[in-house]
Amino acid sequence: MPHDSAQFASLGLPLVHAGKVRELYRLPDGNLLMVATDNVSAYDFVLSPTIPDKGVVLTQLSLWWFDQIRDVVDNHVVSREVPDAVQGRALVCEPLDMLPVECVARGYLTGSGWSEYQTGRSVCGVPLPDGLVDGSRLPEPIFTPATKAPMGEHDENVDFDTMAATVGREVAARLRELTLALYVRAAAIAEQRGIILADTKFEFGLRPDGTIVVADEVLTPDSSRFWDAATWEPGVRQDSFDKQFLRDWLVKESGWDRTGDQPPPTLPPHIVAATRGRYLEAFERLTGAALRLDAVLG
Secondary structure, eight states, X not given: OOSOGGGXXXXXXXXXXXXXXXXXXXXXXXXXEEEEOSOOEETTEEOSSOOTTHHHHHHHHHHHHHHHHTTTSOXXXXXXXXXXXXXXXXXXXXXXXXXXXXXXXXXXXXXXXXHHHHHHSEETTEEOOTTOOTTOEEEEEXXXXXEOOOTTSOOOBOOHHHHHHHHXXXXXXXXXXXXXXXXXXXXXXXXXXXXXXXXXXXXXXEOTTOOEEEESOOSOTTTEEEEETXXXXXXXXXXXXSTHXXXXXXXXXXXXXXXXXXXXXXXXXXXXXXXXXXXXXXXXXXXXXXXXXXXHOO
């Protein structure tokens, strides 16, 4: 069953929060143990069954990226030493006052950005030129924040002023600056490996002294769109190394009506296997090394 918090009951730690994919446990020293499950979500639903090893990919790829961006912004990682029961899929992180916004950077037009562009030639209040199509590269990366909705509800794209009214203009400006700097750094690294980072989202929190820290996951197939640079072509479906493949199956092949009141169907084995394969390929192409599950999991 997806989203089963009892899976890690053997930890014997108090559960602080259970999201769609991650669970947070309080450690005796006050830090948090963040565990990535194998759950996969799409369109605000947690799907069934899980994707084997997905939580390991998310955690190990995030840790790799934290190393690549540590000079841009502090991150929440305290230690990589975790209990055996969650080896490979967990990390110890510091508690933060999480900011209630999704910080999205887009270098290419697709997804909800493409939908919004078609109605007003802008995304989150950022004007864009005429003539763009789904998959077009933008003249420069843009910052397009979104609200963080409670589980089961939809995040909503908002403009900068709306975000600033929530977190304060000074913090909002810093979040925009950090998000775009992180995107530029990560996009350049991905490009060297033949991958386009079309867009990505970050979450940030505040330390008690007000320092802004990047938290949760970073630059994973769950939080980013990764495309194959060799086959990228604006206006057509992109070869992706993320869960867009799964989304496409849901809305184009499964027969499920996402506007209706029925939950999504069960994922067939070939979709589970193909999704797992894309996550592993994203890790391998970005890091330049295969994910040795036997080594990671002990």
